[in-house]
Amino acid sequence: MGQLFLAINPIALKLGPLEIRWYALCIVTGVVVAVWLAMKEAPRKKIKPDDILDFILIAFPIAIIGARLYYILFDLGYYRQNPGEIFAIWHGGIAIYGGLIAGAVTLFIFSYYKMIAPLDFLDIAVPGVLVAQAMGRWGNFFNQEAFGKAVKSLNYLPNFIKNQMYIDNSYRTPTFLYESSWNLIGFILVMSLRHHLKWLKSGDIVAFYLVWYGLGRFVIEGMRTDSLMLGPIRVSQALSLILVLVGIVLVLVNHKVNKYFLNKQ
Numbered sequence: 001m002g003q004l005f006l007a008i009n010p011i012a013l014k015l016g017p018l019e020i021r022w023y024a025l026c027i028v029t030g031v032v033v034a035v036w037l038a039m040k041e042a043p044r045k046k047i048k049p050d051d052i053l054d055f056i057l058i059a060f061p062i063a064i065i066g067a068r069l070y071y072i073l074f075d076l077g078y079y080r081q082n083p084g085e086i087f088a089i090w091h092g093g094i095a096i097y098g099g100l101i102a103g104a105v106t107l108f109i110f111s112y113y114k115m116i117a118p119l120d121f122l123d124i125a126v127p128g129v130l131v132a133q134a135m136g137r138w139g140n141f142f143n144q145e146a147f148g149k150a151v152k153s154l155n156y157l158p159n160f161i162k163n164q165m166y167i168d169n170s171y172r173t174p175t176f177l178y179e180s181s182w183n184l185i186g187f188i189l190v191m192s193l194r195h196h197l198k199w200l201k202s203g204d205i206v207a208f209y210l211v212w213y214g215l216g217r218f219v220i221e222g223m224r225t226d227s228l229m230l231g232p233i234r235v236s237q238a239l240s241l242i243l244v245l246v247g248i249v250l251v252l253v254n255h256k257v258n259k260y261f262l263n264k265q
Helices: 022-045 049-073 076-081 096-114 118-143 159-164 175-193 204-221 235-261
Strands: 011-015 018-021 170-172
Touching: 011 022, 018 022, 022 049, 022 118, 049 076, 049 096, 096 118, 096 235, 118 159, 118 175, 118 204, 175 204, 204 235
Parallel strands: none
Antiparallel strands: 011 018
8 A cells, every 4th residue: 555645845945956955954943942942041050151152063064973973983884885875964874872972072072161160061952962862853854764663553642743653654653753852851841950959060960961861862763773783782772881881980979079079170
């Protein structure tokens, strides 16, 4: 039986030869919201809002390059056979972990030159990162990618999601939606608690993010059918476990020897 539903066109707007895709709009909108949130929070950590703008102008393109290189690295066989696809980022194929790694390295270098405490910078970035990730996953929705195994029905979802998840003659597990929802819940928790818990120290918010996102991504990645693999290992699951461990260690160290290792002097 052929496909029953018309998928949403991944191209949102066409101006002559220029195509603007929903995928790009989701990512850019997420970044704009993330920057706005960080700028609002920056004065609480005695960071200039202009420093946030300066950082994102540098970090955003580096993060996109990092996300693409990460994806290509773990699917190298395909790109060796299809070199013309290496720069076709509009076809999808960027890995959030690659972007996070590139962005984090950029942040530490930027913080060093601006004399900003890196953990303070990371703490104010976390809410925006969670929102950007939640919104960015909807780019996967429009591209019909990052989904899970075939299922009999998706009657618990609105029709526009259910119809878009009808791929290759089957409904597919909407893992994009699960991860987007998980990140949104994490954002709500951070925004609700971070100014009400007096025992929170610099670095605790980023530690929460590492554990929260790592746990969610580990579970959801196991549902996907398009995971980047290293032998029998799902790369994102392995990295998720590392993030969880780093987050736990950061909390333990932060609350035991914070004044010696983590706070700016």
